Structure formats: C-alpha cells, structure tokens
Amino acid sequence: MEESGKKIGRILLSARLADTDLWKKAELERKKTGRRMTEVLVALGIDGEMIRQALALRLKIPEVGLKDRRIEPEVLGLIPESWIQRHGIVPLERVENTLTLGTVDPFNIEIVKDIRFKTGLNVRVAVISEPDLAGTIEGSFGTQAQPVEFNLDELLEDVGNPDIEVLAQGQPEEEDEELPEGLEPEAPIIRLVDRIIQDAVRARATDIHIEPARGNVQVRYRIDGVLRDILTVPKYVQGPMLSRLKIMGNMDISDKRKPQDGRSKIKVGKKIVDLRISSLPTMFGEKIVLRLLEQKKGVISVGDVGYPTNILHVLNDLLSHPQGMILVTGPTGSGKTTTLYSALARLNDGTTNIITIEDPVEYQVPGINQVQINVRAGMTFASGLRSILRQDPDIILVGEMRDHETAEIAFHAAQTDRKS
Numbered sequence: 001m002e003e004s005g006k007k008i009g010r011i012l013l014s015a016r017l018a019d020t021d022l023w024k025k026a027e028l029e030r031k032k033t034g035r036r037m038t039e040v041l042v043a044l045g046i047d048g049e050m051i052r053q054a055l056a057l058r059l060k061i062p063e064v065g066l067k068d069r070r071i072e073p074e075v076l077g078l079i080p081e082s083w084i085q086r087h088g089i090v091p092l093e094r095v096e097n098t099l100t101l102g103t104v105d106p107f108n109i110e111i112v113k114d115i116r117f118k119t120g121l122n123v124r125v126a127v128i129s130e131p132d133l134a135g136t137i138e139g140s141f142g143t144q145a146q147p148v149e150f151n152l153d154e155l156l157e158d159v160g161n162p163d164i165e166v167l168a169q170g171q172p173e174e175e176d177e178e179l180p181e182g183l184e185p186e187a188p189i190i191r192l193v194d195r196i197i198q199d200a201v202r203a204r205a206t207d208i209h210i211e212p213a214r215g216n217v218q219v220r221y222r223i224d225g226v227l228r229d230i231l232t233v234p235k236y237v238q239g240p241m242l243s244r245l246k247i248m249g250n251m252d253i254s255d256k257r258k259p260q261d262g263r264s265k266i267k268v269g270k271k272i273v274d275l276r277i278s279s280l281p282t283m284f285g286e287k288i289v290l291r292l293l294e295q296k297k298g299v300i301s302v303g304d305v306g307y308p309t310n311i312l313h314v315l316n317d318l319l320s321h322p323q324g325m326i327l328v329t330g331p332t333g334s335g336k337t338t339t340l341y342s343a344l345a346r347l348n349d350g351t352t353n354i355i356t357i358e359d360p361v362e363y364q365v366p367g368i369n370q371v372q373i374n375v376r377a378g379m380t381f382a383s384g385l386r387s388i389l390r391q392d393p394d395i396i397l398v399g400e401m402r403d404h405e406t407a408e409i410a411f412h413a414a415q416t417d418r419k420s
Contacts, residue, residue: 004107005030005037008055015054017046031216031232036088038104038130048129055106056127064092064102066132075099076140078119082203086228087111090128090136097121102128114226165267166248189240196231197275197290201268206292210245212238212285225331238285245288249277256286263360271295274360299345299363305338319343325414337362340397344368347395355391357384358399373399381406389413396420 005027012018018026018041026040042048049065056063071092078091078099088104089111099121101112106127116123196219200208205221212218217238219231233241246253249262262277276291302315318326326343328336341363348354348367359373359381369391371384381398382405388396389409398420401407414420 004105007107008037008041008051008105011054011058012041012046012051014058015050017050017054022046036105036130038088042130048131052104052127052129052132059106059127061106062126064100064126064128066090066092066102066128066136069136071136071140078121079115080224081137082223083111083115085137086223088130088133089115090133091115092126094121098124100124100126102126102133104128104130104133110226166264189237190244192237193241193244197266197292198268199230200290201271201273201292201294208290208292210241210288210290212282212287214284217241225334242279242286242288245277245290246279248275251277251279257281274362276360293360293362295362299341299365300338302342302346305335305342315343319346323414323416325411325420337399341365344395344397352394353392354395354397355388355393356397356399357381357388358397382409385409385413 009018009023009027013020013023022044026037026044029035029040029044030037038048038051041051052063069092071090072094075091075094078094079089084090087108089108090102092100092102094100099115099119101115101123103111103125104127106125112123112125115121196208200221203221203223205223206225207222209220209222209227210217211220212235216235217233218229219233220227221230222228243253246260246262248264249260250264251260251262258281260279264275264277266273266275272295274293274295276293278289278291280287280289302319303312307315318324328339330336344354344356344365348365350367353369354367355369355371357371357373361370361372364370371379371388373379373381373384381400381402385396385398385406386409393413396410396413398406398410401410410420
C-alpha cells in the first residue's frame, strides 16, 4: 500500500495536481489513518475526476465514470462487499471469461491477482474515481463507504472503551504483581490493543499480524484468506503493544530472543473468542500473530456446510463406509473444522466411540471425547493418537498432521476397522 501511494503521488506531482507540501501532508495522513492515498487526496481538496484522468493517461489504461452506470447484480456479487469497500474496487461488467474491474488504485496488483483467483476470470482494469466509488457503494449496497480509519494520536489519548473483556489469560496474576509501566488496566495502550482486536472480530478476520519494521509497526488483518493493511503505528508503540499481547497470552515479556506461544479467551460484545498468540523474533523486533477462533453455538449439519450437490453426495458416501480415512485440506478459514464436525455430528448416533485430538478444541460437542494438545505436558498429536488407539475408538478426528509419525499412526488406524 505504501509503495502504491508513492507511485500515485509521483504521477500527481508530475501532472501538477499536487505540490510537495500537500503531498507530504497526504502521506502523513495516510500513515496515521490507514486510508487509501486517493481517499486522503480527495479529502484534502484534489478533484477525484482529475486524479482518475491523470492515472489513466500516465498508465495508458481506460478510465470509467460511474455516475449513471448500472452494474448488473450478478456481476456485483462476484466480489465481497468488504473487498469493494476496503480496496476501492468495483466489478463493472463481465463479457464471457473477462471481468472489467474498476479501481481507484491501479497499482494494487495483489487484489487483481486475488480476484482472478477467486473468480477464475481474466481481469481487465479500468480507473475510477473515489467520488464515483462512494456513490456506487451507497447506491448498490444502501450504505455509505466506511473506510477503516485510525488516528493514532486520538486513539492513544481517548480511544474510548472497546466492548471487549479478557475472560482468561493463562494463569491468573497475583494480586500484588506489578504490571509494566504504561500497562495499567486503564492505560491507553491497552485500549488501543483491545480496539484492534475488537475491530478484527467485527471484520470477521481470522488472524491479526503485528509486524515490526525499521521505523514503524504494521497491523494487518487476514480477511477472506487475504492479508490486508489496516494500521501503521509509530515505533515507540511497539514495546508496550507487544508486552500487552504477551501478558494476555501468559507469555514471558522479558524474553524477546526466542519464539513463544500463548493463548487467551476474550468476549467481544456477545461473542466468545479464543486467541492463539504466537511470537517470532525478527530483525526489527518481535512479530506477533493472533489467531481468532470464535466459539460456535452449535455444529451445523453436513447439508448446511455449503457444498454443491455432487460433492455432498461424495462426502455422504464416504461417511457411510465402515473404515478408511478422509483428508480435509484447505487454506485458513476455508471451513475445514466446520466440515469435519458436521461429519461427526452425523455419525454421532450414541452407538460409537468418537475421539478427537485438536489444538485447540474449537467446538464442544456432547457425546464426543475431545482431547486438547498440551506440548509442555508431553501431549502431542503423535503421543495422543497412540493413547487414543488404546481407548477402543470407532472414529478418530485428528486436527492436524504435522509430522510423519502422526500421519503414519493415523494411516495405520484407518486400516484397522476405524474411521479417521
């Protein structure tokens, strides 16, 4: 995003639509708020149509006005509304296997690749303006464009009170334990971290990445399988922010030289969310990744998972076999666990011994014996699976096959009148 903004700036400076002072002001505002550069420039008074014309002329690509243009609903439905709002894009028309994509930022090549992969179509890019984009969003979805905006100064001074509660963070702290300076319960940095987590949950992100760089720290969300830039904060926020996250995960805040793993449980509004927290030392400091796992209210049926009819028939046929192995693979957030538990729900008729081994246990289901991995206590996938085989199981769910040993034990179990 940063490199894209610089390229747009050079074109506008060359076209004399902006001077150096305005450009510096726009760059500062972009870093503080996380908004698109074209959004910031329009807010600072540069005409959106002139930006569109300048980009199209320099890059020699078409420009499209959307003022009176009607977009077919089936075309608009090719891309999630969240992508349209976040990336400033609009699917304009589809002709056979080619999709024309309107974008306010033609340098955002990654989103073009994502859309090509998601739709299976060739993508042709055209430049649109920010005002036209806002009008299309409001007219098509009935909502106003709502960019993610963070003003760091305002957040640190008065971030408000996010609707988030930490329910568990490993071992409870002693009452007289002294927190690091700046991390008292009402400290602004805690409210900032809570706000980042809260907004990630509400955006249905599966992961939060806190990535240190030379002069700042980048916050990114993984939404719909794709990492998105959300917020850039100054370098001085890095230490307190990472300490807060490590405290939540009951990790050692003094050890910054080795990877650590932790977990916590929070409540955001009415949602209960498990956090898996992982730290990794990098050249510019510790990188933190938070995996967000919302506790589900119940397990859905196989028919409600969303598979096409032909795939559903295949899955049901496989589940009817008395033994064998079903491997479910896919990227983060694609529904692997949902698929597996919907299958278990169908097989859980009270006459079978079903055991799962997971890290973590994402659904709690009556009638199923569920085992949580605990590496510190010696409970790994391989050792746990060996123990499970001595428990007379009929069906075994293995959350992950991380190594050769686990895979070998699982394949052996599947050949001995068991389903895994």
